Amino acid sequence: MIDYLDETSELKPFYNHFPKIENFKSQIEEKSSNFNSYGKRQVLVSELERQYQNFNVSKTTLNNIELLNDSNTFTITTGHQLNLFTGPLYFLYKIVSTINLCKQLKKEFPEHNFVPIYWMATEDHDFDEINYFNYQGKVFRWNRESSGPVGRLSTEGLDKVFDLFSKEIGTSNNANFLKKLFENAYLKHSNLADATRYLANELFQNEGLVIIDGDSIELKKLFIPFVKKELLEQTSFKKVTETNELLKDYFVQVNPREINLFYIEDNLRERIIFENGTYKVNNTSTQFSESEILTELENHPEKFSPNVITRPLYQEVILPNLCYIGGGGEIAYWLELKSSFEENNITFPMLLLRNSVLLAIRKQAEKADKLKLSWSDLFSNQRVLLDSKTKDFSQFKIDFSEQKEYLKKQFDNLYTIANQTDKSFIGAVKAQEIKQLKGLDNLEKRLLKAEKRIHKEKLERIVSLQNELFPGQSLQERKANFSEFYLEFGNKLIEELLTELNALSQEFKIITL
Template identity: 45%
Template sequence: MEISTMKVTKMDYAATGAFSQTISDYLNQSKQLQAFYNRFPTADAFEAQIKEKQKDFGEAQRQTLYQALQEQYTSVAEVNPKVQQNIDLLQQPNTYTITTGHQLNIFTGPLYFVYKIITAINTCKQLQEKYPDYNFVPVYWMATEDHDFAEINHFNLFGKNYTWETEQTGAVGRFTTEGLEKLMEELPEPYPVFEEAYRNSKNLADATRAITHDLFGEYGLISIDGDHAGLKQALTPVVEKELTEQFSNKLVEEVNTQLEALDYKQQVYSREINLFYLKDGLRERIVQEGDRYKVLNTDINFSREEILQEAKEHPERFSPNVILRPLFEELVLPNLAYIGGGAEVAYWFQLKRLFEAYQVAFPVLMLRNSALYITRSNASRMHKLDLQPEKMFLDFQDLKKYLSDHLHEEEINLEAQRDTVAAAFAEVEKLAQDIDPTLVKAVGAEAQKAHNALQMLEKKISKARDSKHEQTFKQLENLKDKLFPNGTLQERHDNMLTYKTNNPDFIPALVDAFDPLEFKFTILEEE
């Protein structure tokens, strides 16, 4: 198969019209947002971030992390040497992580899953060059404890939606992969990486680790599962404070008030207790009613002493929600930066006070790379319309108007030709008058016929041109739909296999194109 070469174009995020004012303000380092984050992501900023993280991450935490990863990677048949090297390096005091997180979407879900991971990989590469005395490891935090199955059970491939049906409940990482074999039979062709993972793994967490290992192992990516008793011990003091003081909610609500006063909407909502109770088939909120702690939608309830004892003996049964999970990540990883989409970065702004209260270093917040990938066939259609890729971000009506102006031609008008024909018939009429005046009437009739014929032809040519333009506009509409399915960014809809199937070098092309600290939207065009 011929490997595509790539033309890469960069544009400002704001120019795409697809990102919030919050993100635009952040990338512009607006003064009113600076109180809500630690350091803006420049290469130079990581020197101070390293020094800060050194203070709150010690040898014991590194050993706990190392043991957990060693245990978790027993599910991978043959660990890539680069992955094993990075796991080993995490024991060293000069090794740090760059982390992204995402749900366990089947078949990796939308493209931005891949974009997040590549952003983490490339950030590590750049930091390694700038700070050769340190080691930098890309980490994918698997949201194994998430229980919103409807968000992960489907993906779009070549314009068709595929859905996994199962009656399982609770944390999705613990789901068996039963039922996925039926979905795989519906696919247009076999995809060995995914089939092997889903057929040979005991649960979705292990399957997702196998997939990310296969796709990104050569880049040293580590996938970590926070649903682990050893790792959860680090969260125990937080759980106790949460249960007895409802500590995080007070801090987050204060910050929310400040953000809203600056016209920034809160992205996630805090609860009085930001914890779930977790067992097989069960992940439900913990609420306090009087002097009892209840697990919603169950008969499970505890006294204060009982629930604190439960937290001490079984930390794995307490699952942080969206407010506390970031804190959990930073407690168990020697992490310097968190990479997320626009909404994720914005919700971390709500959390800085919480980190300060627990004296945990607040990571550098990085917007993941975003991209528009234009296949060779779509690039050909675009260039036939004489359009540059940046123009494709215009609203369709604006794009149509731009193209209309671009295609502007003079009005179809055969007036000159009619005048020429009329002059010719006038000469014929003069000749007829001189030879036989009875022929003048016949000449006049023929002249009128010619005049009418030219008028009809004028209308037909105009209509044909309009029809040609309508065809052009239809082609434009089809191209716009291909590049922006359902009117949204491609990365929020299409699956990686839509592009990797026809371009085996899809991931390396992204690795080559993405610059994580440039903060530009990337357009990749197959040539």
């Protein structure tokens, strides 16, 4: 990611245009020529209208859906799993980045329209990754079995999670909002896809966010030619394997299968494999000849699900999309895919690293000031931070570098003598030098330890503050749930994010609420 953000020449073959405002003009032109089917837009709009049928939709969102009929309308897309109650905070940051980029592009290119899209990962089957959320150090988990695409999963059993969460957050106005939000999302919708749509729609509908579920017969009909090519020619495997060889000096995020498709039903999502001239659904007795699987594709496209390699292609086939916004791992695996897109004659989108944020409340910022801690200090490794601050608090210098230099000079004199006598004496001098330098190291460590005892109270306050901001010594955005901050700040939380974040800025933003 550092090399990508630095636009190093080695990585330039693996992406289209770097996400700078001036580069969007070229991306718009390319996507316009590549996504020029009005019929495809009609299918997209019709399907979105169907998916939103039973939801209260804002005028802004309805208008954005309607705008997708126009050839001068483009999308900016982010995608995320169906994490319970949004999961970690960066769910919000992805969507806010997407919304804010659309606003920025509209100012720069007023003749075009830009629609923010949240692509729900409804066809994933990694239930253990999404069935919980953290709230103030406690884990609220939905305990049940799941084997098929999670979007189709019944919300049965979430009433127990709701009861536990409700008891935890109190009875304030913001707490009552969170309870109602959870109840309406998960207890009044029959499957996880609809529950997640309700949740994201409630949080962002005033910003015109459009939420799409790719687990759709009509949308997958548009993808049939590409699925067919994947089945018959194994395009992705060949192209991504070639790319991964070129990227071998980096950690490869994903490795392609020979066929990068799953076969799905309500309680099934298994790989399609090709063996001895037969297409088989892994871990089942289902199998097809070539003609049979192509007939199955034509009759039931909804049963063919893209994996991590082909899902991006599916997204870009059905959306007039300019840019994908994701985390570091996501952007890294998208960089493996450009040659596969080129082979399928689909425009490769711009790739933008999502905003990253540390949320701090004013009391925490005041504590940091009192302890003379910079934000840079707080991002440090905790052991390194405590050592550094102990040295700052101490009345004297906890550094024996001068003594070590003096000692080395004394031993230089001894080496001069040693070189004039029996060679065995040199070894004795060297051993003594190592021993005494090690002794000084140990004394320095013991002095630091003694000073830590003296400044124990301040250091404990530093540890407490850093642990609040970095739960589990991890980035807050990867652990904490939005409800912790919504409970105290209500709508101000999302308003501040929308105001403070600049999608095209790559700085780590610190927001004090």
